[in-house]
Amino acid sequence: xxxxxxxxxxxxxxxxxATAGLVGVAGASPAVxxxxxxRAPSGWRSVRxxxxxxxxxxxxxxxxxxxxxxxxxxxxxxxxxxAPMPVVLMGPGWGQAGDTNVNATGILGAPLSIGALWQAGYxxxxxxxxxxxxxxxxxxxxxxxxxxxxxxxxxxxxxxxxGVAVDSAGxxxxxxxxxxxxxxxxxxxxxxxxxxxxxAPLIAWNSLVTSLGKxxxxxxxxxxxxxxxxxxxxxxxxxxxxxxxxxxxxxxxPATVEFFRTRGPGGxxxxxxxxxxxxxxxxxxxxxxxxxxxxxxxxxxxxxxxxMAWYCGGHGTCLTDPGGAxxxxxxxxWRSEEHTSELQ
Numbered sequence: 155x156x157x158x159x160x161x162x163x164x165x166x167x168x169x170x171x172a173t174a175g176l177v178g179v180a181g182a183s184p185a186v187x188x189x190x191x192x193r194a195p196s197g198w199r200s201v202r203x204x205x206x207x208x209x210x211x212x213x214x215x216x217x218x219x220x221x222x223x224x225x226x227x228x229x230x231x232x233x234x235x236x237a238p239m240p241v242v243l244m245g246p247g248w249g250q251a252g253d254t255n256v257n258a259t260g261i262l263g264a265p266l267s268i269g270a271l272w273q274a275g276y277x278x279x280x281x282x283x284x285x286x287x288x289x290x291x292x293x294x295x296x297x298x299x300x301x302x303x304x305x306x307x308x309x310x311x312x313x314x315x316x317g318v319a320v321d322s323a324g325x326x327x328x329x330x331x332x333x334x335x336x337x338x339x340x341x342x343x344x345x346x347x348x349x350x351x352x353x354a355p356l357i358a359w360n361s362l363v364t365s366l367g368k369x370x371x372x373x374x375x376x377x378x379x380x381x382x383x384x385x386x387x388x389x390x391x392x393x394x395x396x397x398x399x400x401x402x403x404x405x406x407x408p409a410t411v412e413f414f415r416t417r418g419p420g421g422x423x424x425x426x427x428x429x430x431x432x433x434x435x436x437x438x439x440x441x442x443x444x445x446x447x448x449x450x451x452x453x454x455x456x457x458x459x460x461x462m463a464w465y466c467g468g469h470g471t472c473l474t475d476p477g478g479a480x481x482x483x484x485x486x487x488w489r490s491e492e493h494t495s496e497l498q
Contacts, residue, residue, distance in 0.1 A: 192348035194324025198310035203227075211254065215311055217284070217291075217304045224288035225308060226252050228268050228278040233317030240319050240327040240351075241277040241312050243305065244268070245336030249383035251287025252280030259482065266331060266482040274486050279312055281305075283335070286387040293389040295362070295417035296335060302342040309349050325349045331485050333357045334441070334469070341419035341449065344426045352429040354485040357468040359441040360423065360448035362414040368442075372400035376440050376469075423452045430457045431488050433481045435468020461488060 203225055206212035213225045233239040244266065246252050253259070256268045268278045283301055285293030294300045312318060312326050319327040329352040330340040337358030344350045359365040366373055377397045384393070396410045430453060434446035443464060450462050465481055466472040 192321065192325055194310065194313065194322070194349065195306070198313065198324040201307050201310040201314075203311050212288075213311075215281075215307060217307050219291075219300075219303075221284055221291035221304070222289065223284060223304050223308070224252070224282040225311070226254050226280045227312075227315070228256070228272070228280075229315065229317060230272050230275070230277045232272075232275075233277065235317065238317050238319040239275055239277055240329065241279060242271050243308065243312075243328065243330045243332075244271070244278060244280045245305075245330065245332035245339050246280070246283070246286075247333060247383075248335035248380055249286055249385075249387055250335075251282040254280065266485060270482065270486070277312075277315070277318060279308060281308060283339070285389055286384070291388070293384065293387060293393070295390065295393065295414070296338040296342055297417055298342050298346055298422065301339055302346055305339060305343045306347050309343075309347060313349075321349075321351075327351055329353060331356070331482075333481075338418040341423050341426065344428050344430070345419075345422035346425075348427075350428055352431075353426075354431040354433060354488070355449075356433045356481050356485070357435050357438055357441055358419065358432075358449075359445045360419050360452070361445070362417050363411055364448075365441050365445050366414065367406070367411075372404065372406055373440070374400050374404075377401075419449060421452075423449050424456060426453055426457050428457060430460050431485065432460075432462040433484060434462070434464055435470060435472075436464050436466050437470035437472050438468030440469035463488075 201215070203213035203215035206214060211226045211228055213227055215223045215225045217223050230239050244253060253268060259267050268280070271278045282289040283293060284291035284304055291300070296302070309326065309328060310324060312328065313320060313324045321327055326349065328350060330343065330350060331354050332340065333356035337355035340353040340355040341358065344353050366377065377400060381394060381397045392410060392413045396406050396414070399406045399410060432446050432450055434441070434443050436443060446462060446464075450460065453460055463481075463484055465484075466474045467481070
């Protein structure tokens with residue numbers, strides 16, 4: 155999918171279905187119309203991030219509302235002014251800080267290591283979402299008005315860095331990867347910022363109403379796990395209130411339902427036009443495959459190219475031997491041109 159950062163040519167629309175591994179490609183789309191010119195938002199040059207003393211990669215970025223976001227910048231040493239490279243933003247899972255270990259992958263977060271992305275020819279940026287890690291503020295569950303705007307600020311900062319390939323002033327050649335919470339934010343940002351050139355959301359959701367409360371029945375076990383995962387952070391009080399409600403009564407209030415309805419992808423996905431590879435786990439019982447299908451159905455008329463891959467994994471235990479496809483390798487290998495069948 156990250157090959158999309160290097161080519162914007164017309165492509166096939168493919169639906170890739172996988173269980174223990176990739177098993178096939180089907181479907182085709184008409185030629186893609188040329189995308190409208192993307193322009194950076196006014197004031198993008200004013201976005202600043204101060205280097206953290208004693209660190210080679212940490213920066214403190216002041217977001218739109220004054221919240222300080224911890225940003226980790228890992229430039230590719232091979233990039234030059236004459237041969238600039240694209241950027242990949244890699245988001246972490248719920249309750250986690252951004253990856254900083256160059257040779258390791260995150261847990262339910264980034265499916266790739268920073269080092270692997272370097273080898274593939276990219277700069278890498280990770281960050282602590284607001285409310286988690288070293289960032290300030292409160293987590294509002296990938297809200298477009300908060301976490302989404304934070305990432306838009308990061309994009310503006312990245313556009314100012316040396317050796318970064320740009321499509322125009324303030325518009326870096328940029329893609330996003332990450333799983334779960336780091337998958338949800340990709341949909342949100344791609345829908346609200348045309349500067350994102352490609353996304354590969356892993357084990358994300360469409361609606362927190364249908365995913366956390368399947369058939370109007372709250373998933374109390376998963377809710378408590380998520381509350382525990384965010385225990386070291388600062389979250390919107392409506393998140394903890396929802397957990398108390400369902401543990402006490404087995405249901406949540408209409409106000410709580412409405413809060414979660416507006417968090418993350420939802421209807422925003424119909425505004426995404428960028429190349430998108432949706433990756434979902436067949437054994438995921440938090441964000442089930444139906445969430446990926448819902449996103450795919452809402453994006454079929456807008457995102458080009460669009461592909462969906464299933465693998466044995468996610469928020470669940472894979473009992474298949476050998477266990478299925480590697481979603482990280484899949485994110486890099488998938489091509490946005492007309493050769494999607496190379497995955498077979």
